Amino acid sequence: MTETKLQPEAKFVQKTLGGLSSLITLIIVILVDLGLGWFTYRLLQLGYYPLSIVFIIIILFLTFVFLSPKAKPLRWMAIGISALILFSIFPIFYTVYNAFTNYGDKHFITKTQAIEKIQEQKYLPTEGKTYTWIAYQSSDKSHYLLFLKDQAGTTYLMTQTEGDKGGQAIDLVTGQNGIGELDADGSPKTIEGYTKMNKLLAAVDKALPTIKFGPEERTIQISSPNTAAELLPQFNYDAATNTFTDAENGTVYRDVNGTYSGPGGKELIPGYIANIGLENFNKFVTSPGLRGPLVTIIIWNFVFAFLSVFLTFSLGLAISILYGDPSFKGKKILRTLLLIPYTIPSLITILIWRGMFNPQLGIINRIITDVFNVAEGPDWFLDATLARIAILVVNLWLGYPYFMLVTSGALQSIPGDIYEAAEVDGASPWKRFFKITLPLLLVSVGPLLIASFIFNFNNFNLIYAFVGGGPPIPSATTQAGYTDILISYVYNLAFGSRGINYGYASAISIFVFAIVAVMSLLQFRFTNMWEEVGENV
Amino acid sequence: MKKSYLLFAIVVIASMVLAACAAPTAAPTQAPVVEPTKAPVVEPTKAPEPTAAPVEPTEAPEPTASLRIWADEQRAPVLNELAAKFKETYNMDLVVENVSTIRDSFITAAPAGEGPDIIIVPHDQAAQLVASGLVAPLDLGEKEADFSPSALKAFTYDGKLYGMPYATENLGFFYNKELVETVPTTWQEVYDISKQLIADGKVKYGMVLAGTSYDAYPWMTSQGGYVFGRNAAGDYDPTDLGIGKEGMIKFATMAKQWVDDGVLSDNLDNTTAKSMFLNGEVAFLMNGPWELNNLRTANAPYAIAAFPDGGVPFMGVQGFLVNSFSKNVLLAQTFLTEFIATEETMLALEKADPRVPAYLPALAKLDDPDLIKIAEAGKDAQPMPAIPEMGKVWTAWGDALTFVFKGEKTPEDAYTFAAAAIAEAIAADTKGMVNVPGSWQAAGTAGACEDWKPECPASALTEQDGKFVGTFTIPAGDYEVKVALDGGWAVNYGVDGKADGDNYKFTVPADGEVTFTFDPESKLLDIKLP
16 A cells, blocks of 8 residues: 555656756755845845845746756756846846936945934933943853943942843942952952953953943943943834934934935935935936037047947958968968957056056157157147047057957958959959958958947946046036046046946936947847848859 | 646745745844843852952953954055954954955945945045945044044044044155255245256256146145135035135146246156156155155155145045944954054054054154154145045046146136036035025024025925925024025025015024925925024
8 A cells, every 4th residue: 555655656756856866956956045045035134125036036047947847948048047137137127226216425225224223323311421341241151240430430330231120230349249359440350250351352242232231211331342321222213204303302304315304404324225216317417517528528439439440450451361461471470479469458458558658758758759859759648639549549459459360260251263253354452352352351240340339439448547538628517538438428427536326327327328229229230231231242 | 747836836935934044143133132031140148259360351352253454555464464463462363355445345345244344544535434324433432532633533523433543644845855955945946946957957857746636735725725715613615615716826827837947847647757756857746655665665865845835735544444334343443442542553554654643652653754754744734625525626626737737728717617617516416405594594503504605504494295494493683594596596585485585584582493494386485483
């Protein structure tokens, strides 16, 4: 009977779990879920709701994929998809979400945290006293005594306040209550059952600051390494109205956009990250930053991106065509050398170029002053045109190896017989280049050109590291320079030297995203077009 | 397949529940519970044991806690050396982490519970962290008297101390002592010496500026220039902007003249300026103590003097701040007052990275001649403004000098334009503000506002149910008041809600609370007297 009962179960196990490997999968899934679940719980506890929702989605997704036989093919991509959700899709949604909040200076924490922090604030009532303290701990570490000295020099020994019992003051008489001899500072050297704690030991004790000492009606708490005082909570929170009331004088603080504000503009610290609707967008649209240098910056942004692509592509193509010449010697070594700029981290290259362009100390100006025998070389950082030229030169250096690689590959794929036919027909080398090489090349390289354009359109590293967007535009009332592109300009608007405002920055980045999205769309259009060209050829 | 879904659901739910159960042990919010069951262990019946050995108070605590500090690359190595000593003395670990963007990283790390217990930042950055509630107030106890009062003031916000200062930083007037024999005390002397040195072919330029704003400030102040004026209490007043005023323009005119005469280099880049001084291409440079180690390593023939014509630099104060989200706030504070605030530690910090100590016992023992000179140059230094408005000043203020040097603008145009841009940026913050400026402001805000200041936040009304309300305690007397919007006089309402109308007049019979209520519909102001 037992056998017949076991049979279907075993079958079930075999069917759904597929033996030992399935069991291992199940254990791993449970462990991973446990880990992620714990992480999610922490996030929820700290009030990071958007992120915890993402983690819940990922947990459900992973568990489903690894346990459901239906979703077996998805297993190969599960980790990748989870990473995509976490690192790509979530940041996009989070940016949009942030754009509607005041996340930034004064508003860095969640509402739960802010309320907790405000509730922690204490005040000393007018009749309240402050003391210096020394703590004593019972041998089983569960109870404490506090030796206090007020400003008049009177000393007290207080027991812990527990429940409704209230602590008590103990007379400091040697021989009574187990109190031993008094030290030089008037504190007992020993108290029976209790050990004197040194300052650091007391500071490490996490329970100590939370304990109330002395009589119930006027409890004393440790407030700092030096002071214990008869403190009371300063602000009482009313969850129903979402307001704080000052216990000292009754002032009411209302929640205004994530800051509890009282009459006369008084604000409680800290504020929290609050939803403020369209305010960030409103601020951007009406900001002086939009009126002023934006047109100059957008035009330069397009010019910069276009010229960067054009120049790097031209140079890269020219070099790979040169390689195509069979009479060319030492190709391999030269190619390796020419690839070097591509292998060095671009930030380092930018900083090296920046040093070379330095008007006073840079090698470029040293050469210019020596060769042309002039007192001073051109001011690469302060002259608008020169700074722009310098940036294009640096970008050319950074970008040509990429197109050299790409085009040399693409050139191989163009069939040689077309050239032979053209030669037979008497086409000149230039004609061959423009009529055969370039159109065929663009079929395969075209999308890459657009991608490179978009990359350079948002090439924040180069602009920011080279001269920080400078030189400044004289007519601009906001921080803006002649080499600033949109992304570096909005960075200055949102961060710059004027504090941190993630909410505002998110709102602006949505605008930039819109521009880039339009260009990506164009890319798809162009890609289709070239494909058609390709088919025709 | 149904069963597999069931299994799936069970696994998910079980792991969530397990995770939730497991979590509280690690949750930081959990408060330690005081056992209420046990009675106080005071037993008066028991005879005292006179034999009990005195408890050694210096006994090392168990290494249950450790402290994490974020410091920049200059200070981290010093603190790392101290960590070994700390471990030896207290048997506790001090983890020093070298973080280059302390403020920005701290802002995200602290609320997430990942921040360090202590950070070291200059006081103007601390202001922002305090306003965001990320820093715990400090109580230095009796050690407070050992610190320079001006340094303490720099870390005091709203009457509370939030940082323990350890060093002050300000510029000094550096000169090349091989080239300059007599120390100049006026800018005219600097000019004459420079001219002579250039004529003798000893230097390329007489002087170079290491920047356009902070690094040129002592020259500006010597000509009467300033950024923000100060009110009676000594606090910076953002409504008194000195950028477009005479002193600043006088400085720029002078500097431009020097550039045209070839005495001053037109370079404004910090690194370049320092290299030029190090290479002996210039004789004079206004520079700070952070450059001392470099100059010493290079064996540069430098010396330091006070600024010509009584120029004063800005003063920055470096200090230790305690993370308000730290689980060891008390320990961190104890560490600061017991271990860092000692003559030995403070002098060790000073030796490793020369800065003028803010700790007076260490300052008294200061024997570094360069630092003594720096301290002298900064004896009247103005604290770097820690008000948020300062953030809106830097770029426009600095760019003005660039335009002057390039000849794109006259000094007057450049600085008045910069002042207008800064004023506009500051005003953008008060957009939407409803204020009731008047002759009551100073008396009714305990001096936080001056009278008739429409941009003063302390007298602003707050929105309640569509109306703007504010209650202030005003002493008895006769007053006048008006309603002003957006922190300026551009839109203001007087009696009967008339734009640019007459002032409201009111008399407070006895000291008491006056409530102003502004109705944005009718533009009328209601004044409720006590």
